[in-house]
Amino acid sequence: MRRLEAFGRFWWDFVIGDDWLVAVLVGAGIGATAILAAAHVAAWWLLPLAVLLVLWISLRRAIRSA
Amino acid sequence: MSTGNAFLVLSAFLASGVEMVEALTIVLAAGLARGWRSALAGLGAATLALAVVIAALGPALTHIPLQALRLVVGALLLVFGLQWLRKAILRASGYKDLHDEDAIFARELAEARGAASVERAGIDWYGFTLAFKGVLLEGLEVVFIVLTFGSAQGSIPLAAAGAGGALVLVAGVGVAVRAPLARVPENAMKFAVGVMLTTFGIFWSAEGAGAHWPGSDASLLGVLGFVVLSSFLLVRLLRRERLETVPA
Numbered sequence: 001m002r003r004l005e006a007f008g009r010f011w012w013d014f015v016i017g018d019d020w021l022v023a024v025l026v027g028a029g030i031g032a033t034a035i036l037a038a039a040h041v042a043a044w045w046l047l048p049l050a051v052l053l054v055l056w057i058s059l060r061r062a063i064r065s066a
Numbered sequence: 067m068s069t070g071n072a073f074l075v076l077s078a079f080l081a082s083g084v085e086m087v088e089a090l091t092i093v094l095a096a097g098l099a100r101g102w103r104s105a106l107a108g109l110g111a112a113t114l115a116l117a118v119v120i121a122a123l124g125p126a127l128t129h130i131p132l133q134a135l136r137l138v139v140g141a142l143l144l145v146f147g148l149q150w151l152r153k154a155i156l157r158a159s160g161y162k163d164l165h166d167e168d169a170i171f172a173r174e175l176a177e178a179r180g181a182a183s184v185e186r187a188g189i190d191w192y193g194f195t196l197a198f199k200g201v202l203l204e205g206l207e208v209v210f211i212v213l214t215f216g217s218a219q220g221s222i223p224l225a226a227a228g229a230g231g232a233l234v235l236v237a238g239v240g241v242a243v244r245a246p247l248a249r250v251p252e253n254a255m256k257f258a259v260g261v262m263l264t265t266f267g268i269f270w271s272a273e274g275a276g277a278h279w280p281g282s283d284a285s286l287l288g289v290l291g292f293v294v295l296s297s298f299l300l301v302r303l304l305r306r307e308r309l310e311t312v313p314a
Contacts (some may be wrong), residue, residue, distance in 0.1 A: 014206070015142060017149035026144050030137070030271050037276030044277045047268050048289060051144065052296050058152050059300065063161055 019061060025054040070283040073290075074219045077262040078228030081211045084255045085204040086236040091171050092200030094244065099178030100193025107189050108197025116205045120213070127217040137274025139218040140267050146210075147263025154257040155297060159304035164253050211263070218270050261297060265290045 016023050029050030036043035097105035127135065156162035174196070184191040212229045216222030268289050269279065279285040 014210075015146060017145075019149075019152070022148050022152075023145045026141060026148070026271075030141055030144075030275050033272050033277050034275035037278075042277075043275070044272055044279050044285075047272045047275075047277070048292050051148070051264065051268055051293075055148060055151065055155075055296070055300065058148065059155060059304065062152065062156055063304070066161060 019058045021061065022054055022058050025050070025057070029054070068283055069286055070219055071221065071224055073262065073266070073286055074215055074221065074224050075228040075231075077259070077266065078212050078215055078225040079232045080255055080262065081259045082208045082229035083232035083236060084252060084259055085207050086232055087252055088170075089201045089204035090236055090240045092174060092204075093197045094240070095171055095174035095178050096193045096197040096200070099175050100181075100183075100190045100196070103188075104190040104193030105197040108194040108199075109201050111194075112198045112201035112205060115202055116209055119206070119209055123209075123213055124217075124222060127213055128222070130217075132218075132220070133274055135274075136218050136270040139214040140269070140271025140274050142267075143214060143263050144267030144271055147260055147265075147267045150256060150260030151264050151293075151297060152260075154253070154260045155300050155304065157253055158257065158301045160308050161304065215266065218266070257297070261290070261293050265293050268293070 029047050032050070033043045033046050036046060093105050093109050096108065130138075153162065157164050178192065178196060181192045208229055212225040213222065216225030219225070265286065269286055273279065281288075
């Protein structure tokens with residue numbers, strides 16, 4: 001059980017890293033892109049802007065917690 | 067070579083190079099402090115373990131439909147790349163210490179010299195474990211990048227060629243100088259890797275979600291420009307903000 005926990009923690013740290021909010025917001029951005037694309041609306045512009053916003057939020061969080 | 071493929075080779079080369087420089091520092095510390103036999107055995111065992119991961123995951127990835135693969139790989143790369151980019155921006159703006167291979171090497175060496183000696187099958191266990199863990203953990207990032215980049219772009223061999231080039235270069239220079247590669251512009255390389263991972267992450271996850279990029283693959287250059295420009299603006303903004311808050 002402890003090994004399984006360590007394995008899970010390793011992959012969490014490896015992929016998600018220091019800020020879990022990045023993963024949540026990236027997921028939301030991709031979801032919103034998929035909704036726009038399914039409605040046949042141009043959706044390519046959404047993710048770059050979402051990423052910029054996510055990066056800004058994550059940097060502010062890192063600086064506040066430093 | 068298309069824009070996408072050129073990016074693929076360059077990204078795999080840079081990302082692998084950065085991780086290999088870090089792995090080399092650990093192997094050198096293990097070798098100098100605990101003997102080369104143990105360090106090289108650890109290096110060899112980790113390389114074998116990584117080969118098993120590649121053999122297991124590589125062919126499996128090629129069977130997944132491309133759009134689903136790009137969605138998953140793009141999302142993973144985006145989250146992964148934003149971690150790198152965030153750290154790189156914090157370092158460049160002065161909020162986080164720069165990565166210093168010399169200091170890491172000195173710390174690893176002191177720790178390795180201070181640890182008790184336990185021999186198993188004629189191999190120093192500490193030296194073996196240090197080299198094994200270092201190479202395996204840094205190597206896993208290389209494997210992750212090569213397999214995800216390669217499969218989503220439709221050419222694992224091209225990504226592997228980029229990583230292979232980095233391996234030859236780093237290992238060759240490592241053997242020649244037998245010292246940590248402190249002169250490698252590692253922080254700048256990490257910034258570049260963060261930018262590349264984020265660029266590919268945006269491009270593929272948007273495509274996987276059903277969006278169509280104007281100009282197809284060529285729009286990777288536009289995404290790259292956007293990520294580079296945004297990152298430099300953020301560095302400038304944060305650096306100015308930090309200087310304003312530092313008391314005179």
